[in-house]
Amino acid sequence: MIFYAPDCTIEHDTYTLSEVESKHCIKVLRNKTGSNIEMINGHGGQFMCEIIDDHHKRCEVKIINKKQHELHYSETHIAMAIPKSSDRLEWFMEKATEIGINRLSLINCEHSERRSFNQARLIKITISALKQSKRFHLPIIEEAIKFDDFIKKHPKGYIGHCNIDHKIKGKEMEQMRPFLIGPEGDFSNTEIQKAMDSGYISVELSKNRLRTETAALSAVYYLSDILV
Template identity: 40%
Template sequence: MKTSKHTFFCNNLNDLNLPPDESHHAVGVLRLKSGNHINVTDGKGNFALVKIIEPSKKNLTFEIVEKFQQAKPTTNIHIAIAPTKSNDRIEFFLEKATEIGITEITPILSANSERKKINTERWEKILIAASKQSNNHHFPILNELTKLHDFIKENNSENTQYYIAHCEADKPRTELKDEQITQKNNCILIGPEGDFNLEEINLAITNKFKPVSLGKTRLRTETAGIVACHILNLIS
């Protein structure tokens, strides 16, 4: 399979051109020229080796050399996480979870949430950049910021195993790493800096979210998200 070291995003490969920001990166930053080969991905599993025809900074055009398809992940990892107070920390989670293989992200608002707004456009850019970097042609789905109560009520599919990771050591929890994954879809709730409160934990458990621990050490929110994603990736 021939590929280039540079990968660009384009919503539909058959458009035969890159959107303005990707065109600018290719031509304005990387100085790519007519005749150079690049990879183009649609983030939905389709990608192609293409040849640059017109190296325009606003609307790079290309012709397709060879098309490829990447198989969908066999299991889905959906993490619903309270954004951290520090943007750097949650953005690092987004990047690392994407590299590891997350498939869906829902930012959630919980009682102890320190951050109540997110910059969706910036988050999307991070997910796209990390997907390209890790050769993942299925970009993760990013959902809207959702209240925890709504999330719990709306997420009750029979084909999904739901988990809640919390730090209440005196409440019964199993180790996520010891779980037997039987579902194609797995979804886990990760709390904010101050953890979920007891009412939230109980609501989740009543609604079939299985309480789990992510290990013996105390983890920051973004680390818990990375570790949960990695465990689900390893055991599924």
């Protein structure tokens, strides 16, 4: 079992787990003083530890071994409209974290039916998927942003929408660029035009009609170097 220690750095020799992690470690998993556990800090640090105080609210560990992992793939940045159901957003983020997303922006589009999301809850799910998948870098979840403001901030990238003929191959894509995914009702024509004018490239993700979160997950595969 891996524990999350966001403010533990490579300089630390000891560390005290948060109340939530202490409870999970000591009460749920019944670790005792002397047990070995693993911690990650979400920005590349991995720590092998021994419990020196099995307190169920502030479990203290001695760090025996530490390692700083570099990010071994380039940025996978998805900017998607908020799906109607929060379940579908949470499901997406769990899977995208397992596969390799690095950054998620949630954009408000003309046809968006839902404009807000529970950021704290989504981060919690992301941390849990990070531990599960044995990755070391926590993906960043940004605050919701308007479509126009996003385009201004990121003037180049990829945009997935329906009814286009162009099909780009994953390996032809430049990384470090965001992939825009629209709401159930797709982007408006104005939005597509704005993106194209700014320097976005249209991509057809599938011949089938994909739900927002399925399209976004396909974009994670496209941007990651996993399949290409």
